[in-house]
Amino acid sequence: xxxxxxxxxxxxxxxxxxxxxxxxxxxxxxxxxxxxxxxxxxxxxxxxxxxxxxxxxxxxxxxxxxxxxxxxxxxxxxxxxxxxxxxxxxxxxxxxxxxxxxxxxxxxxxxxxxxxxxxxxxxxxxxxxxxxxxxxxxxxxxxxxxxxxxxxxxxxxxxxxxxxxxxxxxxxxxxxxxxxxxxxxxxxxxxxxxxxxxxxxxxxxxxxxxxxxxxxxxxxxxxxxxxxxxxxxxxxxxxxxxxxxxxxxxxxxxxx
Amino acid sequence: xxxxxxxxxxxxxxxxxxxxxxxxxxxxxxxxxxxxxxxxxxxxxxxxxxxxxxxxxxxxxxxxxxxxxxxxxxxxxxxxxxxxxxxxxxxxxxxxxxxxxxxxxxxxxxxxxxxxxxxxxxxxxxxxxxxxxxxxxxxxxxxxxxxxxxxxxxxxxxxxxxxxxxxxxxxxxxxxxxxxxxxxxxxxxxxxxxxxxxxxxxxxxxxxxxxxxxxxxxxxxxxxxxxxxxxxxxxxxxxxxxxxxxxxxxxxxxxxxxxxxxxxxxxxxxxxxxxxxxxxxxxxxxxxxxxxxxxxxxxxxxxxxxxxxxxxxxxxxxxxxxxxx
Numbered sequence: 084x085x086x087x088x089x090x091x092x093x094x095x096x097x098x099x100x101x102x103x104x105x106x107x108x109x110x111x112x113x114x115x116x117x118x119x120x121x122x123x124x125x126x127x128x129x130x131x132x133x134x135x136x137x138x139x140x141x142x143x144x145x146x147x148x149x150x151x152x153x154x155x156x157x158x159x160x161x162x163x164x165x166x167x168x169x170x171x172x173x174x175x176x177x178x179x180x181x182x183x184x185x186x187x188x189x190x191x192x193x194x195x196x197x198x199x200x201x202x203x204x205x206x207x208x209x210x211x212x213x214x215x216x217x218x219x220x221x222x223x224x225x226x227x228x229x230x231x232x233x234x235x236x237x238x239x240x241x242x243x244x245x246x247x248x249x250x251x252x253x254x255x256x257x258x259x260x261x262x263x264x265x266x267x268x269x270x271x272x273x274x275x276x277x278x279x280x281x282x283x284x285x286x287x288x289x290x291x292x293x294x295x296x297x298x299x300x301x302x303x304x305x306x307x308x309x310x311x312x313x314x315x316x317x318x319x320x321x322x323x324x325x326x327x328x329x330x331x332x333x334x335x336x337x338x339x
Numbered sequence: 340x341x342x343x344x345x346x347x348x349x350x351x352x353x354x355x356x357x358x359x360x361x362x363x364x365x366x367x368x369x370x371x372x373x374x375x376x377x378x379x380x381x382x383x384x385x386x387x388x389x390x391x392x393x394x395x396x397x398x399x400x401x402x403x404x405x406x407x408x409x410x411x412x413x414x415x416x417x418x419x420x421x422x423x424x425x426x427x428x429x430x431x432x433x434x435x436x437x438x439x440x441x442x443x444x445x446x447x448x449x450x451x452x453x454x455x456x457x458x459x460x461x462x463x464x465x466x467x468x469x470x471x472x473x474x475x476x477x478x479x480x481x482x483x484x485x486x487x488x489x490x491x492x493x494x495x496x497x498x499x500x501x502x503x504x505x506x507x508x509x510x511x512x513x514x515x516x517x518x519x520x521x522x523x524x525x526x527x528x529x530x531x532x533x534x535x536x537x538x539x540x541x542x543x544x545x546x547x548x549x550x551x552x553x554x555x556x557x558x559x560x561x562x563x564x565x566x567x568x569x570x571x572x573x574x575x576x577x578x579x580x581x582x583x584x585x586x587x588x589x590x591x592x593x594x595x596x597x598x599x600x601x602x603x604x605x606x607x608x609x610x611x612x613x614x615x616x617x618x619x620x621x622x623x624x625x626x627x628x629x630x631x632x633x634x635x636x637x638x639x640x641x642x643x644x645x646x647x648x649x650x651x652x653x654x655x656x657x658x659x660x661x662x663x664x
Contacts, residue, residue: 104396106523107614127580133573136523140613239548289548295441 085261085283087230088176088208090147092284094119095148096274097263098301099288106140108297113144120147122178122286125171126154126164138171139323151178151208156191158198165202177202178232178265178286180212188238188266192219196226203227212265215249217256224260229256232265232286235277239271239289244276254281271300271307275276278311279319340365343650344507346500348372350381350635351475351628351642352510353484357415357491358643361589362651366493367502375481380512381635383529383605385565386477386557386577387542388412388425388637391444391469400616401634404641409473411640416483421434421541422470424456426463428591434546435465445469450634454586459537459593474542475636476557507625510644512610515629518622522629526569528581534599535560545588552588561602568633573579609633619645620661626650 084092097120103109113121123141141148150168155161158181163257165177177197183191190212196219199209203226211223215233223231233253236242244250245267254262264277265286274285285308292302340381341364345356348370384431390405397463412418425445427435439445445467448456453466489495500507509515509636539562544553555563564585582604612630614619617638619625628646631638644658655662 104398105611105613105615110613127569127578128571133526133571135569136572140523293437 087261093240095284096305097286102292111298112301113296116305120149122149122151124153125168148172149176149178152180156182158194161198163190175208178210196222230261232263234266235264236267238266242275248316271303274304275307275311279314281315344504346509347511349379350639354639354643355646356636357648360491369496373497377610380607383607384477384635386636388473388476389560391442395438395441400467405637408637408640417481418473420473423542426545449653453519455478460536509625509627524572525611526571527563528567530579530585531603533561536595537593550584577606617642618660619658
């Protein structure tokens with residue numbers, strides 16, 4: 084498995100920490116899935132340590148913490164939030180999210196590249212939430228990112244991999260870059276699909292947090308991610324148009 | 340005869356005092372804030388007695404224990420038994436279907452029935468009507484409890500409770516976190532608006548993937564708009580974003596709310612344990628009753644009954660999670 088800024092993930096599942104019915108259920112979801120990374124938002128929970136109690140619960144999960152800039156719409160906001168995150172969680176990791184469109188929460192890739200450059204120069208290790216556009220991916224790498232996180236579908240939409248072709252192209256274009264499908268995953272089959280395409284990890288939140296039984300769904304996602312990863316490593320067969328019998332039929336009384 | 344000292348005169352403390360008195364116990368109440376008022380978070384609550392709706396995102400005890408609340412409150416204050424109407428904009432209908440799957444006790448309603456229930460709601464083709472739900476005006480409820488307790492001879496002391504009291508029942512919400520280390524605050528923000536142009540008969544919940552909000556009629560064209568839920572312990576001010584979200588929800592229900600006057604802005608912290616369910620703990624000579632979260636009025640009766648069971652009969656209700664007298 085590829086390393087993320089020199090760190091090995093214990094498990095290719097990254098889970099968000101928003102929208103759970105309670106912190107106790109959030110914790111169960113992490114226990115059940117053994118997710119390796121927890122993303123956590125800071126923008127709304129506020130500066131001045133107002134979110135400390137919740138954040139210490141996240142720290143106590145004992146997983147890698149990937150703070151994010153969810154809810155930021157400008158470079159300046161995102162950079163400020165990233166600095167706060169570095170202080171609160173004592174990590175150079177930052178999931179950079181710069182929203183360009185209120186309804187689809189589509190990333191503003193122009194500001195994203197700019198913010199990625201500023202933060203990288205400042206010593207951050209940036210995980211950019213981006214679209215599946217190859218040129219944007221190249222620009223992010225040129226700005227110093229060593230991980231790319233393209234969307235599967237808009238945040239919270241649960242639509243799965245909207246553009247499999249583009250994600251395949253991205254995998255082929257950046258064979259050595261750790262790639263994470265971030266956003267749009269609704270079902271374990273979507274997560275497995277991403278891993279089958281050769282992605283290195285999957286990041287999701289709503290699909291687990293808003294499920295009727297978040298802990299069970301988290302476990303289902305973990306199993307799916309593992310299945311997809313194994314399948315990718317096992318070199319799956321190609322699809323074909325005609326049947327290919329798995330046992331020879333010539334010489335058997337197959338017409339009787 | 341034992342005198343029970345209830346510390347804190349918010350919804351938890353007053354409910355506990357009321358339950359104890361109704362079982363014949365002698366009670367006094369300490370609260371340096373004095374009679375019910377804006378110093379307590381229950382002053383800012385929605386007052387919805389909506390166990391079926393809440394079950395959408397809460398655990399089973401909220402549904403079961405919450406159902407007892409309506410009759411408990413009806414014995415003590417005015418309960419509005421108008422039900423709850425849940426609606427969503429057309430593009431958020433998946434949220435309405437999800438809501439329906441996760442709960443019970445509703446009737447699916449279409450545009451015609453919605454107009455019948457709430458003539459001033461426009462443009463909602465589908466909804467859920469929870470006819471058995473109810474609501475109280477939280478301030479009226481607190482004042483009624485306070486007045487009844489005074490009439491029943493309960494003494495209210497407007498000061499801090501003396502240290503190391505016998506038979507103390509600590510209902511101070513977040514102020515008790517020094518003794519309850521797993522208690523946290525969850526920020527809530529609300530608005531009170533006046534809009535005589537719109538007449539709503541019952542609490543209406545507007546589902547939205549990121550900001551589900553509700554509006555509760557208080558009579559005379561006054562409405563309570565609530566409430567945000569933020570994992571933050573800063574209760575100093577409302578944020579612009581929260582205010583925008585609250586007002587846009589009202590505006591989405593009826594654009595006439597755009598002309599409403601903003602009467603009050605409320606910000607406070609809900610006391611909550613990690614599973615967002617209330618707890619009763621007896622530690623030494625003090626019983627702690629806390630963690631009502633967003634279910635102050637819905638679960639205070641069950642909490643009060645649990646405290647009375649423990650204090651008077653040494654019976655352990657399901658809310659008791661620790662007993663080290």
